[in-house]
Amino acid sequence: MFPDVIETDRLRLRRFDRETVDALDLYEYAAKTDSIDEETRYVTWEPHxxxxxxxxxxxxxxxxxxxxxxxxxxxxxxxxxxxAGEFAGNTGLGVDWDKRKATLGVWLRRPFWGRGYSGERATALVELGFDVLDLDYVTVCHAVDNEQSRRAIEKYVDRLGGQRDGIVRNRYVSEKTGEGVDEYQYSISQEQWHEVTGGERTATFRWD
Incomplete structure (x- = not known):
């Protein structure tokens, strides 16, 4: 169903599995880095x-x-x-086939912040959602107080023709606090994407 490798100008995305990333290496990144609390402040999972x-x-x-x-x-x-070649984090699309939509997610390690990688991989995943999977919508969310994600998301959502839909109350319950987290939701429709980009790909997809 999904391509094993996605290539953009500056990034290579490979299926996130035990062949691509050794579990012990992932543990070093997801549990023992000095910046792990900052990196995982707004993700839905706890440090390992x-x-x-x-x-x-x-x-x-x-x-x-x-x-x-x-x-x-x-x-x-x-x-x-x-x-180059160092594990920078993970990203993906969670697909709801019944609703014909997918939701973007990303975790980038601190050394790779501020390089525009979030927007570049998001553009590729939106292309995957529309041009390969033929979905109707791609959505993305950020916590209401996450200003860094807001700036990055608004930039690429606008560039891809999308919009901010509003606040989703208690979108998920934090494992850390046990409290609901409110998030802003943005969406891009396949029609909006085609109108702005003409359906032109910036990424290449490979099934190994």
Whole structure:
């Protein structure tokens, strides 16, 4: 269903599984970095407490991929970029086939912030959602107080012809606090995307 590799100008996205990312390496990134609390402040998962948790996380992503529910990719800067080939985080599309829409998600490690990678991978995933999966909508959300994500999301959503829909109350319950988190939701329709981009691809997709 999903391409195994997506290439953009500066990034290579590869299926997020135990062949692409070793569980022990993921544990080092997701549990022991100095910036992990800052990196995971607005994500829905907790920093990993054990290597087994990282292994289980990868296995869950594999199962969701095989069930065509979630296309999650490991992000790597390409040759010519600073820290080329290093694991920069993960990103993906959670697909709701009944509603013909998908939701974007991303976690980038702190050393890779501020490079425009979020917008570049989002553009590629929107192309995947519309040009390959033929969905009607792609949505993305951010916590109401997450100004950094707001700036990045508004920039690429506007560029791709989308809009801000409004606030979704208690979109999810935080594992850290047990409280509901309010988020702004944005959406891009396939029609809006075609009107702005002409359906032109900026990414290449490969099924290995």
């Amino acid at each position: 407490a054990t290597p087994k948790e990282s292994w289980d996380f990868l296995r869950q992503m594999e199962e969701a991929w095989d069930d065509a529910k979630n296309a999650t990719y490991a992000v790597f800067p390409k040759e010519g970029e600073e820290r």
